[in-house]
Amino acid sequence: MAQVRGWRKVLTVLAFISPTLIGILIFSIYPILFNTYISFTNRNQFHPNPDCAVGLTGLLEPTCWAVFKKHAVTGLGTPFRLQTPLFGNYASLMGTFFTAPALLSVLKVAVCFIPLIVAGFINRRYSRELERPISAGTVNLIAVILGAIIFFGLSGLSAFNSILASSDFFTVFLRTILFVVVCIPLFFIFGMGLALLLNVKDLPGKTFFRVVLIVPWAASNVSIMMSLVFRFFFSETGTLNQLLHILNVQPVIFLNSSLWTFFIIVLANVWYSYPFFMVTILGALQSIPAELYEAAEVDGANWGQKLTRITMPLLRPAVVPLIVLSAIGAGGFQMFGTAWAINQGGPSQGAGVPGGTDLVMTYAYKQVFQTNAYGRMGAFAVIIFIMLFIATIASLRVSRVTKGAYE
Amino acid sequence: MNRKTKTLAKVFQVIVAILATIFALYPVWFVILASGRPGARLLTLDLPSMFLPTTWSFENYQIMLFKQPFLTWVKNSLFVASMTTISCMLVATSAAFAFSRMRFYGRQIGLVLFLAIQSFPGVLSLVPIAQLLTAMGLYRNLWGLVMAYVSGTLVFTTMILKGYFDTIPIDLEEAAMIDGCGPVQSFVLIALPLARPALASTALFAFMGGWGEFVLASVLVPAPDTSKTAMVALYQIANSLSVPWGQFAAGAVLIIIPILIIFLYLQRYLEGGLTLGGVKG
Numbered sequence: 312m313a314q315v316r317g318w319r320k321v322l323t324v325l326a327f328i329s330p331t332l333i334g335i336l337i338f339s340i341y342p343i344l345f346n347t348y349i350s351f352t353n354r355n356q357f358h359p360n361p362d363c364a365v366g367l368t369g370l371l372e373p374t375c376w377a378v379f380k381k382h383a384v385t386g387l388g389t390p391f392r393l394q395t396p397l398f399g400n401y402a403s404l405m406g407t408f409f410t411a412p413a414l415l416s417v418l419k420v421a422v423c424f425i426p427l428i429v430a431g432f433i434n435r436r437y438s439r440e441l442e443r444p445i446s447a448g449t450v451n452l453i454a455v456i457l458g459a460i461i462f463f464g465l466s467g468l469s470a471f472n473s474i475l476a477s478s479d480f481f482t483v484f485l486r487t488i489l490f491v492v493v494c495i496p497l498f499f500i501f502g503m504g505l506a507l508l509l510n511v512k513d514l515p516g517k518t519f520f521r522v523v524l525i526v527p528w529a530a531s532n533v534s535i536m537m538s539l540v541f542r543f544f545f546s547e548t549g550t551l552n553q554l555l556h557i558l559n560v561q562p563v564i565f566l567n568s569s570l571w572t573f574f575i576i577v578l579a580n581v582w583y584s585y586p587f588f589m590v591t592i593l594g595a596l597q598s599i600p601a602e603l604y605e606a607a608e609v610d611g612a613n614w615g616q617k618l619t620r621i622t623m624p625l626l627r628p629a630v631v632p633l634i635v636l637s638a639i640g641a642g643g644f645q646m647f648g649t650a651w652a653i654n655q656g657g658p659s660q661g662a663g664v665p666g667g668t669d670l671v672m673t674y675a676y677k678q679v680f681q682t683n684a685y686g687r688m689g690a691f692a693v694i695i696f697i698m699l700f701i702a703t704i705a706s707l708r709v710s711r712v713t714k715g716a717y718e
Numbered sequence: 719m720n721r722k723t724k725t726l727a728k729v730f731q732v733i734v735a736i737l738a739t740i741f742a743l744y745p746v747w748f749v750i751l752a753s754g755r756p757g758a759r760l761l762t763l764d765l766p767s768m769f770l771p772t773t774w775s776f777e778n779y780q781i782m783l784f785k786q787p788f789l790t791w792v793k794n795s796l797f798v799a800s801m802t803t804i805s806c807m808l809v810a811t812s813a814a815f816a817f818s819r820m821r822f823y824g825r826q827i828g829l830v831l832f833l834a835i836q837s838f839p840g841v842l843s844l845v846p847i848a849q850l851l852t853a854m855g856l857y858r859n860l861w862g863l864v865m866a867y868v869s870g871t872l873v874f875t876t877m878i879l880k881g882y883f884d885t886i887p888i889d890l891e892e893a894a895m896i897d898g899c900g901p902v903q904s905f906v907l908i909a910l911p912l913a914r915p916a917l918a919s920t921a922l923f924a925f926m927g928g929w930g931e932f933v934l935a936s937v938l939v940p941a942p943d944t945s946k947t948a949m950v951a952l953y954q955i956a957n958s959l960s961v962p963w964g965q966f967a968a969g970a971v972l973i974i975i976p977i978l979i980i981f982l983y984l985q986r987y988l989e990g991g992l993t994l995g996g997v998k999g
Contacts, residue, residue, distance in 0.1 A: 320822070323901050327816035330809040331872055338869030339835050341850065342843035349845075373853030505738055508731055515728075520735045522982055526742050529981035535932040535949055536970040539956045540749045543963060550748065550768060582745065645839050648932055652953070672841045679845055680937075692842035703837040707830060 343696065345371050350400050350689030354391035359683070362390030391686070400690035406478025413477040416470035423462040430454035480691065483665050483674045490577070490670055491643045495634055497581045498642075502588025503626075507618075509589070510596045528586035538652035541579040542566070569667030572654045576668060579649050584642045588633060595629035596622070635706040639699060647672035671695060746974065752967035753778050778968035786955075788969060791948040798860055798935075798947055799928035802867040806875050806924045807917065809868065814879030815905050819891070829880075836873040844937050851938060860945060863938050867928050875920050882916030883909060922984060929977065948973055 348371050352358075361368050363375035368391075373379050394400065407413050434447045461467070475482050508514065509521055530537045544550050545565040552562040565571040603621050612620070637643050647670075650656060656669035656677060663682075665674050675695070678688040751767075754774040766772055782788045816822075817829060847866055848857065856862030890912075891904040899907070910917070932949045939945055946954075952973065956966040 320820075324816055324820055324822045327812045327820070327901075327905075331813035331876060334809060334869040334872050335832065335835065337850070338847060338866060339838060339843075339873075342846035343835065343838050345846040345849075346842065373850050376853070379853035379855075504734075508735055508738075511731055513728075514731055514735065516732075516735075520739060522985075523739050524742050525982070525985060526746060526978060529978045529985075530746060530974060532926040532977050532981065533930040533949070533970075533974055535930070535953060536974055537745060537749075539953065539966070540745050540970065543752075543956075544745070544748065554768065582741070586742075639837070645841075647839075647841050651933075672839060675839075676841050676844075676933075685845060688842070688845070692838075695842065696838050699837040699839065700834050703834045704830065707833060 346689045346692045346696075348689075349685055350693050351393055351397055352391045352686050352689075353394045353399070354685040354689075355687070356683035357388050358391035359388050359685075360390045362392065365390075365392065394686070400686050401694070404478060404480045404687060404690050404694070406480065408474075408477040408481065410477075413473060416473045419465045419470040420462075420467055420474065422465065423458045423467055426454040426457035426461070427451075479665050479674070480694075483669050483671055486669070487644055487646070487671045490573070490646065491638050493577055494580050494584070494643060495638055497577070498584045498588045498637060499630070499634065501581060501585035502592050505585070505589045506592035506596055509593055525586040525590060527582045528590070531583035534583055535648050535652050537583070538579055538649040541575060541582075541649075542653045545571070545575050566654050567658050569658060572658065572668045576646075576650050576653055579653065580642055580646065583649070584637065587637075591629055591633055592626060595626050599625050632706070639702045639706060644699070644702075645672055646670050647676065651676070746978070749967050749970050749974070752964055753971045755964050756962075778962075778964045779972070781965055782968045782972065786965070786969075787943060788948075788951075788972070790944055791946055791951045792973075794860060794945060795929055795948040798863050798867065799925045801861075801864045802871065802928035803921050803924040805864065805868045806871050807921055810872055810875040810920075811879055811910065811913075811917070812905065814876045815883055815909055817876065818880045818883035819888070819905075819909070820901070832873050833877070840870060841933055844934070847934075848937055858939055858941065858945065860939060860947075863935055863947070864928075866934050866938060867931065870934070871924050871927050875924060878920050878923070879913065879916055882913050886912050919984075922980075926977065926981070 348367055361372040361375055363369040363372065369375045396402070430450045430453070433450050437443045437447075475485060505524055509517060509524070511517075514520070527537075542549075546552075547562065547564050547566070551565070555562055563571070565575065599622065603625075604617055607617050607621060639645070641647070650668060650670050650673050654666075654668060656666040656673035658667045660667055666677075669677070675688055675691055678684045678691065751769075751771055754771055754776075755767075756775050756777045817825060851857045851859075851862040851866070854862070856865070886909060891899075891908055894904050894908055930949060932953065935947045936950045936953065939947065939950065943951070948969070952966055952969045955961050955969065956963070
């Protein structure tokens with residue numbers, strides 16, 4: 312837009328982006344500000360009401376604004392105020408994490424990862440050289456073994472358990488990380504395997520398989536329905552138990568076991584997510600020039616060598632953003648719908664304790680809608696947001712979506 | 719490779735493909751089967767009827783369609799999804815165009831901030847949004863839901879469209895500008911018609927997002943029965959102990975099958991939209 316200058320340019324740009332800007336201000340930035348403010352107050356079921364005389368409450372609470380005053384609802388209980396100490400909610404979320412024994416446990420667990428980091432450095436150092444003194448796989452294997460030795464030497468399991476016990480937050484957070492770590496490789500393995508299969512030139516019925524295998528992706532648009540189907544399949548009177556009954560096996564109450572429930576959530580999640588991986592990897596596979604494979608065949612490369620030396624490196628630019636985006640997206644860290652529909656974060660582990668498969672989002676949801684702990688939830692939201700914010704900024708560097716037409 | 723290993727490899731490939739097909743299709747097939755069984759018979763199954771429709775009745779469908787306000791729920795869902803799509807397209811295209819074509823102070827950082835702010839999870843902003851809508855008198859109102867959805871899909875839509883605008887050669891607009899075309903004209907007359915494929919696929923994404931969303935809908939419009947969306951209503955049916963599960967299955971089939979057909983029919987289009995939108999590497 313070269314010829315528009317000065318205030319006219321400002322006006323044009325504003326006219327173009329202001330609708331989006333207003334939408335984002337109201338429904339994205341306002342919730343963040345509000346949550347941050349609430350996280351410093353003692354708002355909960357005993358103090359639900361705003362006190363409009365307090366400066367910031369009057370400013371941020373919509374029912375305090377003159378325009379909306381007529382819709383104000385007053386519940387029972389006293390108004391909420393800022394907490395003393397100010398960071399009380401954060402402290403209660405962190406529990407005993409910042410005490411000496413818990414931090415020592417963190418240190419112990421962190422030490423176990425040192426061999427892996429060193430292995431990464433060694434592999435990067437030699438990655439460009441043809442003659443390597445030791446292969447990358449061996450280095451990684453040694454690192455894993457060393458890490459395991461250190462882990463058991465320092466009694467890492469008990470250290471890990473004491474981190475988990477330090478607060479509900481870490482139980483839920485580490486479980487979510489575990490969920491992501493389990494899910495993403497499965498997405499990749501399923502997606503990659505089926506993409507390789509569909510990329511075979513003379514596979515009979517290829518078009519049929521290609522259409523049928525993306526049905527889960529289509530169904531993921533109504534994921535809540537399909538998750539309920541999965542729940543029924545595994546429920547106490549569900550299909551699997553009837554099958555077991557026919558085979559004269561005692562029924563298993565899958566949804567009463569945390570491990571089984573976790574497995575079911577992972578299964579449902581893989582079912583939804585592998586087609587997206589499959590389709591993207593298939594697209595990338597088809598863009599790899601065939602000459603490379605022909606040249607490799609002339610040099611006598613076998614199937615495995617072609618896969619690891621040609622296909623994998625060339626898939627990297629397509630797969631890395633995919634993995635990063637899924638890891639921080641709704642199929643990974645922000646998993647809510649499927650987990651909620653399958654067992655609502657349960658089985659219950661007792662009152663006031665996160666359920667057996669509570670992930671970050673289901674835990675937050677329960678905090679708000681079952682225990683009305685708004686203040687605590689606000690602190691939780693702020694911590695999670697800071698993590699996701701950093702992860703998103705980092706992922707933008709990988710996926711490069713912000714470049715304009717001119718760059 | 720000799721011929722024997724080649725045949726073996728082919729057989730292996732086909733077996734894997736068939737297993738994957740069963741894995742992909744069985745849950746959908748299962749819900750279709752369940753929808754054809756009248757209430758009580760659901761729990762007394764024999765082995766073949768778990769995989770094949772040995773008995774079939776339309777009783778569940780009749781109950782869902784005529785005794786339950788199912789059509790009202792579908793109408794609500796359709797209303798919300800289409801309003802979301804329309805408003806989203808109206809708002810997002812202009813912003814996408816500006817971000818792709820105009821150079822202004824804070825463009826790059828603005829984009830990054832948009833995306834990063836969007837990373838605030840929807841579940842965690844439920845309380846402020848519900849409060850805001852209550853204050854505006856839009857709680858338990860489908861328009862409030864539309865507003866929440868539009869703002870939720872706004873950034874994603876803007877990003878995809880911006881990615882597509884980036885791929886349209888700027889020369890056309892520059893030529894038009896030399897002929898005296900202003901930014902609004904070059905947007906409406908040149909960029910928009912060229913971006914039609916991307917507009918279609920983004921609209922589809924927005925529509926499907928609004929059609930299948932559950933969390934916001936369950937919090938913002940939990941009642942009354944006549945203004946619930948189909949997702950919320952069916953979720954409540956599936957969780958109630960008094961309604962047979964077969965009825966839920968019938969409702970779910972009526973919701974899922976159209977979406978499956980639309981999605982599979984327009985699938986290449988959707989893929990194209992996604993990859994063109996710069997979500998690729």
